Amino acid sequence: MSWVDGQPLGGVSVHDRALAYGDGLFETMRVIAGRPRLFERHLARLQAGCERLGIVIEPHAVSQEILAFSRELDDGVAKLIITRGEGLRGYAPAPAAVARRILLGSPVPLYPSEHRAGVTLFPCRTRLAEQPALAGLKHLNRLEQVLARSEWSDASYAEGLMQDMSGRVIEGVFSNVFLAKSGRLITPSLERCGVAGVMRAELIERAGQAGIPVAAEDVWLEQLLSADEVFLCNSLYGIWPVTELGAHRWPHGPLTRKLQALISDLSSSA
Template identity: 60%
Template sequence: MLSWVDGRPATSLSLADRGLAYGDGLFETIAVRGGQPVLLDRHLARVGAGCKRLLINLDSAQLRGELLAFCAELQQGVAKLIVTRGDGQRGYAPSAGAPRRILQAGVMPAHPPQHAERGVHLFSCQARLAEQPLLAGLKHLNRLEQVLARAEWQDAEHAEGLMRDVSGRVIEGVFSNLFMVRDGVLSTPDLSRCGVAGVMRAELLEQAQSLGIICQVRDIELDELLTADEVFVCNSLYGIWPVRELQGRHWSVGPLTRKLQAIARHLLDC
């Protein structure tokens, strides 16, 4: 399988890499169509902003060039980008060396078509997201909360899980962002305390606002979610999945969900 480290083909990684020892880095999962990375600018903007917050001195022009070349070789599938602080000595003190850039190729997940057409059932996860504003929104390498949440169900009935924070507020899916519609208003949870600010989430908010749809980013309680008119989850690989059931509450696929789903599908098919 195609893989590069620091711009060159590679199949191994230094044992001194701080990404292994401390999760000291970030990652992006990017759809590739016809040799082109989808939503490239949003992915690069997120990893750049994340590196700035983590004080990782990333050369953004170099990264863009490598990513474009990698995707041109891959042509079709998924490019996983990992940026770490690079090698370091034992201890938490950040190293002053060059950051490491890792690119790995994968196949596009083969999700059942009915997930997008009919909707999915959400599993209500018991694992809670810790409130950590310093890291909130970042797609950092420590995803143990999601690992534990995903381990809670093995059945095929549930395609995704709902995650809440320690106060019980709705935050996101295990590998997706979440939206709800009530009285024509599109709302998505505030991610200033925890959670991952997805690139598809950002794109959908911008697209919805351009259509004149009222959008809100705010705290959402579980009871409010369960009484919403429409609910859907999204990410940058599959677009939008309508939510069909959660904790015994059933929804049909609503008109706003379908409208935004068509926009997401167009973005991913380009």
């Protein structure tokens, strides 16, 4: 199932700037009973991203289109791609360029249910470049993730851990990461690189409401290894505890279990 600018179409112009330059943003939403989960957060991130990249959209129309698509999809994953539109050649956008919407529907990925009790991380060699102008955005320039994901094919690794060029722990290839230390939650700062996930934002808010201290700050590998607990999150699968990275082991601990319970309303159908 795919729509281009609201029409059921399977193709897009060869002059689209997303094809030429990765000039756009995306959102991947879990649709349950015809409605995208965490929809307000997805919309807010999309709007903030468009503002940072100077892509003009009509938020209300985009929102209505996602909702109509989700009703038709009913259950699955809705991926929205916003592109800066068409341009012939050259990096400067055509003055008349109009942002394009692409909506793609797909089934929910079949992750093993044991992942909710613990996963093994692959230590990616591919590092994330530090680029504050793009940090946090879910933009379409994803070659680093493509290279990192190609480093392993052994299905016993559920995800890969990515560090920045300086060695800071940043995120998974398609997840954010949290660590628990002495009853406190820490998630890596995404000021220099990384994608600010919608589930990460939701967890920060819910943990705060539950009285769990939570902070976004620089995290180095030694801190990760000395954490009491480590877990991953994204908007499709919810939370996966990390129980193994190389020779290191972490438990599926109490704080991770508490967070999993705190979002049980979200992950029940994941």
